[in-house]
Amino acid sequence: MTGSYLNKILSINARHALYRHDGKWYHNLTRFPGVLFDKNGYVIFHKRDDYINNPILQIKKDLHITDGLESLANYVKFTKREIELINGVGFDGEDKNDTKENTIRVLREIEIILRKKNLVARIKKLYNNTCQICETKVLIGKNKYYSEVHHVIALGKPHNGIDALENMICVCPNCHIELDFKAIPLNENMLKLKHHTISSKSIDYHNKAYLLAE
Numbered sequence: 001m002t003g004s005y006l007n008k009i010l011s012i013n014a015r016h017a018l019y020r021h022d023g024k025w026y027h028n029l030t031r032f033p034g035v036l037f038d039k040n041g042y043v044i045f046h047k048r049d050d051y052i053n054n055p056i057l058q059i060k061k062d063l064h065i066t067d068g069l070e071s072l073a074n075y076v077k078f079t080k081r082e083i084e085l086i087n088g089v090g091f092d093g094e095d096k097n098d099t100k101e102n103t104i105r106v107l108r109e110i111e112i113i114l115r116k117k118n119l120v121a122r123i124k125k126l127y128n129n130t131c132q133i134c135e136t137k138v139l140i141g142k143n144k145y146y147s148e149v150h151h152v153i154a155l156g157k158p159h160n161g162i163d164a165l166e167n168m169i170c171v172c173p174n175c176h177i178e179l180d181f182k183a184i185p186l187n188e189n190m191l192k193l194k195h196h197t198i199s200s201k202s203i204d205y206h207n208k209a210y211l212l213a214e
């Protein structure tokens, strides 16, 4: 394990990074911002003064910290995510359970992606690739049409829309952009094609954003 590796993989972007398993002895930091790592976390020194004036650091030819790096007030423990990143190359602070948890998490993500693909295919088929708003069918080859599916309440944070037909609408790329930018309102009456029901919650959510975007 090296400081520069941790600096890089955790995107800390310090100009000087040093690692010591027990956090009690280091060479001196000479470029700032600098970072010191031990097996469980790190301390960032934004400026040389932060380093030189720290009362816990015993700065001589080398650096000694009697009670270890973690005794510093601004010591930051690695997050679970950071430990996962570090574990990619084997790290002795490793939690073996993470491997199993990771596998379960990845399988779950794959399941969600497949489910999403299924729903997207279903709704495109339901509308025969025709835009529900303007009835455009984009021809992309012999008897081949293109459409897009818009999630009315976006998936993921901070919107947390659900991945279900009632939150989806089949549209052409033009209408899709307009929906994404909340440039048009959305209501059942304006839909030229209606073979499924969009939830009123999704519609209200869109229109609220539409009013704010005006």
Ligand SMILES: [Zn+2]
Pocket (backbone or CB within 6 Å): 131, 132, 133, 134, 135, 136, 171, 172, 173, 174, 175, 176
């Ligand atoms: Zn359209």
